[in-house]
Amino acid sequence: MFSLDQLSAFVAVAEELHFGRAAERLNMTQPPLSRQVQKLERAVGVQLLERDNRRVVLTEAGRAFLTEARRVLALVETAGDLARRVDQGAAGTLRLGFTATSAIRTLGPFLRRMSEELPDVDVILHERVTPAQIDGLLRGELDLGLGRPPFDAQVLDSRVVFREPLCAVVPGNHRLALLGRPLTPADFAGEQVISYSPTQARYFHELTVRFLADAHPRIEQRVQQILTVILLVAAGRGVALVPASARSLGVEGVTFCEVGVPGEPVELHAIWNRASTNPVLHRVLTMLPEHQ
Amino acid sequence: MFSLDQLSAFVAVAEELHFGRAAERLNMTQPPLSRQVQKLERAVGVQLLERDNRRVVLTEAGRAFLTEARRVLALVETAGDLARRVDQGAAGTLRLGFTATSAIRTLGPFLRRMSEELPDVDVILHERVTPAQIDGLLRGELDLGLGRPPFDAQVLDSRVVFREPLCAVVPGNHRLALLGRPLTPADFAGEQVISYSPTQARYFHELTVRFLADAHPRIEQRVQQILTVILLVAAGRGVALVPASARSLGVEGVTFCEVGVPGEPVELHAIWNRASTNPVLHRVLTMLPEHQ
DNA sequence: GTGTCCAAGGCCGATAAGGCATCGAGTGAT
DNA sequence: ATCACTCGATGCCTTATCGGCCTTGGACAC
Numbered sequence: 216m217f218s219l220d221q222l223s224a225f226v227a228v229a230e231e232l233h234f235g236r237a238a239e240r241l242n243m244t245q246p247p248l249s250r251q252v253q254k255l256e257r258a259v260g261v262q263l264l265e266r267d268n269r270r271v272v273l274t275e276a277g278r279a280f281l282t283e284a285r286r287v288l289a290l291v292e293t294a295g296d297l298a299r300r301v302d303q304g305a306a307g308t309l310r311l312g313f314t315a316t317s318a319i320r321t322l323g324p325f326l327r328r329m330s331e332e333l334p335d336v337d338v339i340l341h342e343r344v345t346p347a348q349i350d351g352l353l354r355g356e357l358d359l360g361l362g363r364p365p366f367d368a369q370v371l372d373s374r375v376v377f378r379e380p381l382c383a384v385v386p387g388n389h390r391l392a393l394l395g396r397p398l399t400p401a402d403f404a405g406e407q408v409i410s411y412s413p414t415q416a417r418y419f420h421e422l423t424v425r426f427l428a429d430a431h432p433r434i435e436q437r438v439q440q441i442l443t444v445i446l447l448v449a450a451g452r453g454v455a456l457v458p459a460s461a462r463s464l465g466v467e468g469v470t471f472c473e474v475g476v477p478g479e480p481v482e483l484h485a486i487w488n489r490a491s492t493n494p495v496l497h498r499v500l501t502m503l504p505e506h507q
Numbered sequence: 508m509f510s511l512d513q514l515s516a517f518v519a520v521a522e523e524l525h526f527g528r529a530a531e532r533l534n535m536t537q538p539p540l541s542r543q544v545q546k547l548e549r550a551v552g553v554q555l556l557e558r559d560n561r562r563v564v565l566t567e568a569g570r571a572f573l574t575e576a577r578r579v580l581a582l583v584e585t586a587g588d589l590a591r592r593v594d595q596g597a598a599g600t601l602r603l604g605f606t607a608t609s610a611i612r613t614l615g616p617f618l619r620r621m622s623e624e625l626p627d628v629d630v631i632l633h634e635r636v637t638p639a640q641i642d643g644l645l646r647g648e649l650d651l652g653l654g655r656p657p658f659d660a661q662v663l664d665s666r667v668v669f670r671e672p673l674c675a676v677v678p679g680n681h682r683l684a685l686l687g688r689p690l691t692p693a694d695f696a697g698e699q700v701i702s703y704s705p706t707q708a709r710y711f712h713e714l715t716v717r718f719l720a721d722a723h724p725r726i727e728q729r730v731q732q733i734l735t736v737i738l739l740v741a742a743g744r745g746v747a748l749v750p751a752s753a754r755s756l757g758v759e760g761v762t763f764c765e766v767g768v769p770g771e772p773v774e775l776h777a778i779w780n781r782a783s784t785n786p787v788l789h790r791v792l793t794m795l796p797e798h799q
Numbered sequence: 800g801t802g803t804c805c806a807a808g809g810c811c812g813a814t815a816a817g818g819c820a821t822c823g824a825g826t827g828a829t
Numbered sequence: 830a831t832c833a834c835t836c837g838a839t840g841c842c843t844t845a846t847c848g849g850c851c852t853t854g855g856a857c858a859c
């Protein structure tokens with residue numbers, strides 16, 4: 216096997232076609248350079264340069280080998296660069312989990328920033344409900360998730376990246392749509408309410424339950440996704456509570472109403488595994504907006 | 508700058524995730540292997556492996572660097588192979604000159620053999636009349652030509668690769684077409700004969716002149732290419748002498764007639780520069796049919 | 800012939816590599 | 830809790846390799 220120094224030596228000689236000048240370029244003297252090239256030829260088993268006391272010429276094999284040698288040296292250069300950039304999180308892969316709803320307002324700007332500031336990072340998107348994201352984060356299948364509590368804060372760390380008010384969604388012709396003022400829990404008394412899966416959408420489930428605690432609504436449907444909720448509302452199956460950004464989904468036949476004071480804001484968290492060693496993750500965390 | 512040995516060391520450790528086993532695989536002991544990997548990390552400026560006394564794990568940067576390292580090592584392997592194959596003429600480029608006529612019977616089989624026996628050789632085809640081929644061979648623009656004498660046998664070497672009889676071509680309704688026996692020079696007495704350029708198709712020019720020396724034909728047209736000759740015959744502008752393989756050109760309205768004894772055979776030569784250093788050429792010469 | 804140019808070869812000191820012995824920290828069994 | 834074991838890191842020594850200096854040998858120019 217030959218060495219990279221021998222490759223550099225050969226490339227220099229092949230480009231200069233002169234051992235003396237090549238040696239100068241390599242900051243060495245001519246004799247060891249001659250020996251390096253000889254060694255390389257012995258290692259490859261082929262004469263790469265034809266030389267007499269007057270001139271140096273590449274053989275055909277030398278010509279072919281030269282292009283390969285250049286390629287090797289270039290690759291060696293870039294390999295180091297790549298490793299350094301990956302180490303600093305400027306290159307690599309970020310496996311990002313997100314919920315359908317988080318995508319409405321957060322995902323687009325985030326991806327735009329990524330491609331601007333970390334263009335060599337591949338972001339691999341996984342649309343999953345929060346529990347599936349948590350699972351992925353714990354298994355190491357995801358680097359970062361955009362989801363909602365709860366999760367095990369021992370193992371996972373998080374930061375709020377978006378905060379928005381809760382609002383109500385009702386059919387377009389519904390009496391609540393015509394009140395013209397923020398709705399209170401009492402307004403939902405006796406209403407058919409579409410709520411959320413206690414396991415797969417626990418955050419909205421609990422939000423809904425807490426908000427309507429004293430209103431004793433009738434809850435029959437429990438679904439996982441915000442969009443499904445709104446489609447059921449549009450189909451006249453009831454009313455529901457959703458995050459304000461759901462307006463942007465553009466579903467026809469429904470009206471979004473503000474809700475009054477007691478509504479806690481809806482929070483979207485960036486969630487990651489404290490044990491993650493992905494440098495991209497740490498780089499990304501430094502550029503994530505911190506919403507107090 | 509790091510060394511290829513360091514790359515191999517790193518790859519072995521990264522694959523085994525165990526310094527001891529990796530060292531065994533590399534036929535060395537564990538301590539110098541540890542040092543090699545440390546040196547590599549220092550050279551790259553990045554931690555590639557995370558190791559405690561219990562286990563070895565790749566960092567993200569290490570994972571990225573591993574694929575690059577494998578690529579470098581693979582390239583190093585193939586570079587040597589390539590040079591050796593080029594040296595033995597099994598890979599590389601053959602710039603081949605040929606005349607339109609030589610292509611009829613010789614070029615196809617030759618190219619077929621090349622792609623069977625030397626599949627890694629690129630054959631670059633140059634259709635040129637013989638003098639242009641000679642010129643290319645002398646300038647080093649061509650490695651091998653398929654042409655006809657004369658040429659400077661001091662500088663160029665050659666070998667006959669195809670030998671065929673001369674034959675006459677006459678218009679389909681011509682009196683010579685109806686004789687039903689081999690033609691002799693005397694048959695051409697008084698005929699309008701289409702002959703060849705004394706400079707650009709000197710071989711056929713001289714062949715024609717020698718064959719018809721005593722017949723005193725009338726020669727007015729002198730062209731370069733066999734095909735042109737035959738098209739002129741088809742157009743009724745005269746009769747001509749061509750190599751037998753010209754039948755395969757499939758020109759309508761002409762008849763090919765055998766010619767009698769005095770006809771020397773038409774010889775096609777493979778011609779090359781004695782000074783050529785292209786290993787492919789020498790490899791090809793060993794597989795060229797030698798026609799006595 | 801003499802001087803010049805240039806790659807190759809001989810010789811020497813410095814550097815680096817590999818082997819052996821050992822350390823030290825973490826693990827698992829008793 | 831202790832002891833044996835595992836495994837990567839470190840220290841020390843020997844050997845191999847590398848690069849520099851000096852010289853050789855052959856080709857070319859004047």
